[in-house]
Amino acid sequence: MLRVYSGILKKNMISVKSELEFNLKREFRSFRPLHGGSIASSFHAETTRGEHFFVKVYDGSNSYAASEVTGLNEIRKAAVIRTPDVIFSEGNLLVLEYISEGRSSNEFWERFGLEFAALHRINGSFFGFSENNFIGLTSQINTPSASWSDFYMTRRLLYQIKLAEKKGGAGSLLSSEFVKAEKRIRDITESYNATRSLLHGDLWSGNYLCGEGGVPVLIDPAVYYGDREADLAMTKLFGGFDQRFYSAYIENYPPEPGWQEREPVYKLYHVLNHYNLFGETYLNQALSILRKYTG
Secondary structure, eight states, X not given: OHHHHHHHHHHHHHXXXXXXXXXXXXXXXXXXXXXXXXXXEEEEEEETTXXXXXXXXXXXXXXXXXXXXXXXXXXXXXXXXXXXXXXXXXXXXXXXXXXXXXXXXXXXXXXXXXXXXXXXXXXXSSBBOSSOEEETTEEEOOOOBSOHHHHIIIIIIIHHHHHHHHHOTTHHXXXXXXXXXXXXXXXXXXXXXXXXXXEOSOOSGGXXXXXXXXXXXXXXXXXXXXXXXXXXXXXXXXXXXXXXXXXXXXXXXXXXXXXXXXXHHHHHHHHHHHHHXXXXXXXXXXXXXXXXXXX
16 A cells, blocks of 8 residues: 555656646756645655745645635735745645744744734724635635624534534534524624634644744635634644743733633634544534533
Protein backbone atom coordinates (compact mmCIF):
# COMPACT_ATOMS: atom_id res chain seq x y z
CA MET A 1 0.00 0.00 0.00
CA LEU A 2 2.86 2.40 0.88
CA ARG A 3 4.49 1.75 -2.49
CA VAL A 4 1.21 2.52 -4.29
CA TYR A 5 0.72 5.74 -2.30
CA SER A 6 4.33 6.80 -2.88
CA GLY A 7 3.90 6.17 -6.59
CA ILE A 8 0.74 8.27 -6.75
CA LEU A 9 2.38 11.09 -4.77
CA LYS A 10 5.46 11.05 -7.00
CA LYS A 11 3.30 11.16 -10.13
CA ASN A 12 1.26 14.02 -8.64
CA MET A 13 4.42 15.94 -7.75
CA ILE A 14 5.81 15.56 -11.27
CA SER A 15 2.51 16.74 -12.77
CA VAL A 16 2.21 19.75 -10.46
CA LYS A 17 5.86 20.70 -10.93
CA SER A 18 5.45 20.61 -14.70
CA GLU A 19 2.28 22.74 -14.56
CA LEU A 20 3.95 25.30 -12.33
CA GLU A 21 7.06 25.58 -14.48
CA PHE A 22 4.81 26.25 -17.46
CA ASN A 23 2.57 28.82 -15.73
CA LEU A 24 5.18 30.63 -13.65
CA LYS A 25 7.90 30.51 -16.31
CA ARG A 26 10.37 29.22 -13.73
CA GLU A 27 12.53 26.16 -13.37
CA PHE A 28 12.44 24.34 -10.04
CA ARG A 29 15.50 22.86 -8.36
CA SER A 30 13.52 21.44 -5.44
CA PHE A 31 9.92 20.26 -5.06
CA ARG A 32 9.04 18.31 -1.93
CA PRO A 33 5.84 17.34 -0.10
CA LEU A 34 4.95 18.87 3.27
CA HIS A 35 2.99 17.30 6.12
CA GLY A 36 -0.37 18.55 7.34
CA GLY A 37 -3.62 19.58 5.71
CA SER A 38 -6.70 17.39 5.36
CA ILE A 39 -8.22 18.66 2.11
CA ALA A 40 -5.12 19.51 0.06
CA SER A 41 -1.65 18.19 -0.71
CA SER A 42 1.06 20.72 0.16
CA PHE A 43 4.54 21.23 -1.27
CA HIS A 44 7.57 23.43 -0.81
CA ALA A 45 9.00 24.58 -4.13
CA GLU A 46 12.33 26.33 -4.72
CA THR A 47 13.27 27.77 -8.09
CA THR A 48 16.71 27.98 -9.64
CA ARG A 49 16.50 31.73 -8.89
CA GLY A 50 16.32 30.95 -5.16
CA GLU A 51 12.62 31.81 -4.83
CA HIS A 52 10.50 29.79 -2.39
CA PHE A 53 6.79 29.00 -2.83
CA PHE A 54 4.12 27.17 -0.85
CA VAL A 55 2.03 25.05 -3.21
CA LYS A 56 -1.38 23.55 -2.47
CA VAL A 57 -3.26 21.07 -4.63
CA TYR A 58 -6.84 20.65 -3.44
CA ASP A 59 -8.22 17.14 -3.63
CA GLY A 60 -11.79 18.05 -4.50
CA SER A 61 -13.70 20.97 -5.98
CA ASN A 62 -11.81 23.76 -7.71
CA SER A 63 -13.88 26.14 -5.55
CA TYR A 64 -11.67 25.48 -2.51
CA ALA A 65 -8.66 27.28 -3.99
CA ALA A 66 -10.78 30.18 -5.28
CA SER A 67 -12.41 30.60 -1.87
CA GLU A 68 -9.05 30.64 -0.12
CA VAL A 69 -7.78 33.34 -2.47
CA THR A 70 -10.90 35.45 -1.88
CA GLY A 71 -10.50 35.11 1.88
CA LEU A 72 -6.81 35.98 1.87
CA ASN A 73 -7.48 39.01 -0.31
CA GLU A 74 -10.29 40.21 1.98
CA ILE A 75 -7.99 40.11 5.00
CA ARG A 76 -5.14 41.67 3.02
CA LYS A 77 -7.38 44.63 2.06
CA ALA A 78 -7.83 45.41 5.73
CA ALA A 79 -4.06 46.09 5.91
CA VAL A 80 -3.83 45.33 9.65
CA ILE A 81 -2.40 41.79 9.78
CA ARG A 82 -0.24 39.86 7.36
CA THR A 83 -1.30 37.05 5.02
CA PRO A 84 0.80 35.23 2.41
CA ASP A 85 0.93 36.80 -1.04
CA VAL A 86 -1.06 34.90 -3.67
CA ILE A 87 1.34 34.09 -6.52
CA PHE A 88 -0.86 31.98 -8.78
CA SER A 89 -4.23 30.25 -8.68
CA GLU A 90 -5.98 28.17 -11.30
CA GLY A 91 -8.40 25.28 -10.87
CA ASN A 92 -7.44 23.27 -7.81
CA LEU A 93 -3.87 24.62 -7.79
CA LEU A 94 -2.79 27.45 -5.48
CA VAL A 95 0.69 28.97 -5.13
CA LEU A 96 1.44 31.22 -2.18
CA GLU A 97 4.40 33.08 -0.80
CA TYR A 98 6.44 30.74 1.40
CA ILE A 99 6.58 32.05 4.97
CA SER A 100 9.70 31.16 6.93
CA GLU A 101 8.76 30.65 10.56
CA GLY A 102 10.25 32.57 13.47
CA ARG A 103 10.02 32.21 17.25
CA SER A 104 6.81 33.06 19.09
CA SER A 105 8.11 35.42 21.81
CA ASN A 106 6.15 37.60 24.23
CA GLU A 107 6.21 40.34 21.62
CA PHE A 108 4.70 38.01 19.02
CA TRP A 109 1.67 37.15 21.17
CA GLU A 110 1.06 40.75 22.15
CA ARG A 111 1.36 41.91 18.56
CA PHE A 112 -0.93 39.08 17.41
CA GLY A 113 -3.60 40.09 19.93
CA LEU A 114 -3.40 43.75 18.91
CA GLU A 115 -3.51 43.02 15.19
CA PHE A 116 -6.37 40.55 15.56
CA ALA A 117 -8.33 43.20 17.45
CA ALA A 118 -7.57 45.63 14.60
CA LEU A 119 -8.93 43.10 12.10
CA HIS A 120 -12.16 42.91 14.10
CA ARG A 121 -12.49 46.69 13.96
CA ILE A 122 -12.98 46.38 10.18
CA ASN A 123 -16.75 46.46 9.84
CA GLY A 124 -19.11 45.38 7.08
CA SER A 125 -22.59 46.63 6.26
CA PHE A 126 -24.26 43.24 6.93
CA PHE A 127 -23.66 39.87 8.55
CA GLY A 128 -22.34 37.35 6.03
CA PHE A 129 -20.21 37.69 2.95
CA SER A 130 -20.48 38.33 -0.78
CA GLU A 131 -20.16 34.60 -1.52
CA ASN A 132 -20.31 31.24 0.18
CA ASN A 133 -17.05 29.51 1.10
CA PHE A 134 -15.89 26.50 3.11
CA ILE A 135 -15.21 25.54 6.70
CA GLY A 136 -12.95 22.55 6.12
CA LEU A 137 -14.74 20.43 3.52
CA THR A 138 -18.16 21.76 4.56
CA SER A 139 -19.89 24.49 2.60
CA GLN A 140 -20.24 27.66 4.68
CA ILE A 141 -23.37 29.62 3.82
CA ASN A 142 -22.83 33.38 3.94
CA THR A 143 -26.09 34.78 2.56
CA PRO A 144 -26.23 38.33 4.02
CA SER A 145 -28.57 39.21 6.87
CA ALA A 146 -29.29 42.35 8.88
CA SER A 147 -29.70 40.26 12.05
CA TRP A 148 -26.78 38.49 13.71
CA SER A 149 -29.10 36.17 15.61
CA ASP A 150 -30.94 35.11 12.44
CA PHE A 151 -27.68 34.71 10.55
CA TYR A 152 -25.99 32.62 13.22
CA MET A 153 -29.01 30.45 13.97
CA THR A 154 -29.88 29.66 10.34
CA ARG A 155 -26.62 29.89 8.33
CA ARG A 156 -24.47 28.38 11.06
CA LEU A 157 -26.18 26.19 13.68
CA LEU A 158 -29.32 25.04 11.87
CA TYR A 159 -27.35 24.33 8.69
CA GLN A 160 -25.01 22.03 10.66
CA ILE A 161 -27.92 20.37 12.48
CA LYS A 162 -29.57 19.54 9.13
CA LEU A 163 -26.31 18.01 7.92
CA ALA A 164 -26.20 15.93 11.11
CA GLU A 165 -29.78 14.76 10.55
CA LYS A 166 -28.83 13.52 7.08
CA LYS A 167 -26.12 11.36 8.64
CA GLY A 168 -28.79 9.56 10.66
CA GLY A 169 -28.04 7.80 13.93
CA ALA A 170 -26.98 10.29 16.60
CA GLY A 171 -27.86 13.17 14.28
CA SER A 172 -31.50 12.87 15.40
CA LEU A 173 -30.39 13.19 19.04
CA LEU A 174 -28.47 16.36 18.24
CA SER A 175 -31.52 17.70 16.44
CA SER A 176 -33.86 17.06 19.37
CA GLU A 177 -31.45 18.68 21.84
CA PHE A 178 -31.06 21.66 19.51
CA VAL A 179 -34.83 22.16 19.45
CA LYS A 180 -34.83 22.31 23.27
CA ALA A 181 -31.95 24.81 23.36
CA GLU A 182 -32.93 26.90 20.35
CA LYS A 183 -34.99 29.60 22.10
CA ARG A 184 -32.38 30.28 24.77
CA ILE A 185 -29.55 30.34 22.24
CA ARG A 186 -31.51 32.79 20.11
CA ASP A 187 -32.22 34.97 23.14
CA ILE A 188 -28.53 34.96 24.05
CA THR A 189 -27.39 35.96 20.56
CA GLU A 190 -29.96 38.79 20.56
CA SER A 191 -29.08 40.05 24.03
CA TYR A 192 -26.11 42.27 23.20
CA ASN A 193 -24.73 44.60 20.57
CA ALA A 194 -23.10 42.17 18.10
CA THR A 195 -20.39 43.56 15.82
CA ARG A 196 -20.19 43.19 12.04
CA SER A 197 -16.48 42.43 12.19
CA LEU A 198 -14.28 40.95 9.52
CA LEU A 199 -13.64 37.42 10.81
CA HIS A 200 -10.97 34.91 9.90
CA GLY A 201 -13.70 32.35 10.45
CA ASP A 202 -11.57 29.29 11.25
CA LEU A 203 -8.79 30.46 13.53
CA TRP A 204 -7.26 27.54 15.39
CA SER A 205 -3.57 26.89 16.10
CA GLY A 206 -2.99 25.38 12.64
CA ASN A 207 -4.18 28.50 10.85
CA TYR A 208 -1.65 31.08 11.97
CA LEU A 209 2.11 31.34 11.64
CA CYS A 210 4.81 33.24 13.45
CA GLY A 211 6.83 34.71 10.60
CA GLU A 212 10.39 35.93 10.72
CA GLY A 213 10.83 38.77 13.18
CA GLY A 214 7.80 37.62 15.17
CA VAL A 215 5.24 38.79 12.59
CA PRO A 216 1.77 37.18 12.94
CA VAL A 217 0.50 35.65 9.69
CA LEU A 218 -3.05 34.38 9.07
CA ILE A 219 -3.58 31.45 6.70
CA ASP A 220 -6.50 29.25 5.51
CA PRO A 221 -9.34 31.69 6.27
CA ALA A 222 -13.09 31.07 6.05
CA VAL A 223 -13.96 34.76 6.08
CA TYR A 224 -17.27 36.48 6.66
CA TYR A 225 -18.56 39.50 8.57
CA GLY A 226 -19.97 38.50 11.93
CA ASP A 227 -19.69 38.99 15.64
CA ARG A 228 -16.07 38.94 16.77
CA GLU A 229 -16.90 36.69 19.72
CA ALA A 230 -17.35 33.85 17.21
CA ASP A 231 -13.70 34.20 16.14
CA LEU A 232 -12.44 34.43 19.71
CA ALA A 233 -14.42 31.34 20.76
CA MET A 234 -12.84 29.29 17.99
CA THR A 235 -9.34 30.17 19.23
CA LYS A 236 -10.22 28.57 22.57
CA LEU A 237 -11.75 25.36 21.22
CA PHE A 238 -8.51 23.44 20.67
CA GLY A 239 -5.99 25.61 22.55
CA GLY A 240 -2.66 26.83 21.18
CA PHE A 241 -3.04 30.53 22.00
CA ASP A 242 -1.00 32.16 24.74
CA GLN A 243 -2.79 34.20 27.42
CA ARG A 244 -0.77 37.23 26.27
CA PHE A 245 -2.71 37.08 23.00
CA TYR A 246 -6.02 37.47 24.86
CA SER A 247 -4.68 40.09 27.29
CA ALA A 248 -3.50 42.31 24.43
CA TYR A 249 -6.76 41.81 22.53
CA ILE A 250 -9.01 42.57 25.51
CA GLU A 251 -7.00 45.61 26.55
CA ASN A 252 -7.33 47.03 23.04
CA TYR A 253 -10.90 45.94 22.27
CA PRO A 254 -12.82 44.61 25.31
CA PRO A 255 -15.67 42.18 24.55
CA GLU A 256 -19.24 43.06 25.51
CA PRO A 257 -20.26 42.04 29.05
CA GLY A 258 -21.57 38.47 29.23
CA TRP A 259 -19.19 37.08 26.62
CA GLN A 260 -18.32 34.12 28.87
CA GLU A 261 -21.93 32.87 28.72
CA ARG A 262 -22.01 33.25 24.94
CA GLU A 263 -18.65 31.57 24.26
CA PRO A 264 -19.96 27.96 24.21
CA VAL A 265 -22.69 29.03 21.75
CA TYR A 266 -19.99 30.08 19.29
CA LYS A 267 -17.86 27.00 19.90
CA LEU A 268 -20.92 24.91 19.04
CA TYR A 269 -20.80 25.69 15.32
CA HIS A 270 -17.31 24.27 14.98
CA VAL A 271 -18.01 21.26 17.20
CA LEU A 272 -21.05 20.41 15.05
CA ASN A 273 -18.95 20.82 11.92
CA HIS A 274 -16.32 18.46 13.34
CA TYR A 275 -19.07 15.97 14.15
CA ASN A 276 -20.31 16.15 10.56
CA LEU A 277 -16.79 15.81 9.16
CA PHE A 278 -15.15 13.35 11.54
CA GLY A 279 -17.94 11.48 13.30
CA GLU A 280 -19.10 10.67 16.80
CA THR A 281 -15.86 11.61 18.54
CA TYR A 282 -17.43 15.07 18.80
CA LEU A 283 -20.96 13.96 19.70
CA ASN A 284 -20.69 14.25 23.48
CA GLN A 285 -19.02 17.65 23.24
CA ALA A 286 -21.84 18.95 21.04
CA LEU A 287 -24.50 17.51 23.35
CA SER A 288 -22.78 18.95 26.41
CA ILE A 289 -22.86 22.45 24.94
CA LEU A 290 -26.49 22.16 23.86
CA ARG A 291 -27.54 20.95 27.31
CA LYS A 292 -26.07 24.06 28.90
CA TYR A 293 -28.94 25.95 27.29
CA THR A 294 -31.87 23.58 27.82
CA GLY A 295 -34.35 23.59 30.67
